[in-house]
Amino acid sequence: DTGVSQNPRHKITKRGQNVTFRCDPISEHNRLYWYRQTLGQGPEFLTYFQNEAQLEKSRLLSDRFSAERPKGSFSTLEIQRTEQGDSAMYLCASSPPDRSSGNTIYFGEGSWLTVV
């Protein structure tokens, strides 16, 4: 088990460009989460999937943000028309189907986005 994998780890992009991040969860985990974290703040919930279904989206997730998990395995998070305020670490996490773990989530190493 290699853990949650995210790429790219770092991305610098010009304002107005689109960026896409990919997340591969732990293999047996059916739930996948996206969070955003800025300096001095805790991870901020963006959205989560159970298998391929997107079950919840934060109202903080503007229409420039879209996430997919087409086959219930890996997921992508796309940000269109990036703004400087999008600069943050984007964290992916996954959790197993067994609720006896209390829905413990395990994070990947994160993808750093800098919008210049």
Added chain:
Amino acid sequence: QKEVEQNSGPLSVPEGAIASLNCTYSDRGSQSFFWYRQYSGKSPELIMSIYSNGDKEDGRFTAQLNKASQYVSLLIRDSQPSDSATYLCAVNSNTGGFKTIFGAGTRLFVKA
């Protein structure tokens, strides 16, 4: 009112002392509680989870939960400089589906 509140710190303790980190939450339906440690520039890593009222010990770490007071704490005994990090409290609520909400974190400095 924030859903999960923590004192941002920094909390400074000498090496070998006990560090006490506190967290309150607003959703009474919350069922699962977690502490994560985050080193600067890294992603959060799970330290402990707790689901029932009382104490849960794991090595130098003890998590305490009081659902009536909506309060969770983490004690770190024999604090080491390597414990210097931000500690994140996280809460999962049945009423919130499988969404886990994080506090802003408490920065801990352990002085050698």
